Amino acid sequence: MFSVTVRDHMMVAHSFRGEVFGPARALHGATFVVDATVHRRDLDPDGVVVDIGEFSRVLAQIVGELNHRNLDEVPEFAGVNTTTEFLARTVADRLAERLDAAARGLCRIAVTLHESHVARASYEREP
16 A cells, blocks of 8 residues: 655634533644555556645645634534544545545545644545
């Protein structure tokens, strides 16, 4: 199995509902390092998993849509706790769609959001 990973980052504001979140129920900021990885069983005819430049541009576009936003004010996230896990899935789903992952022969997409040097959450999916 071959893979390529690209990295970006984003800063968001959000709050959570539920006692489990303690002080994070108040509006707070979060900075995430975003690692996105795509996998292929075999290389494409050009000998690559994916064009790294295009992959980086697509990830930057997705991250840019969330960067410097108060996620509590994003209509599509209304009523949702925008946890690190939820955001990892959101980025992975958008990558799958925009890269047209299945058509490119990609077999897995993984996104990890690092919220600090000691905590991260990931989501993996098939195209």
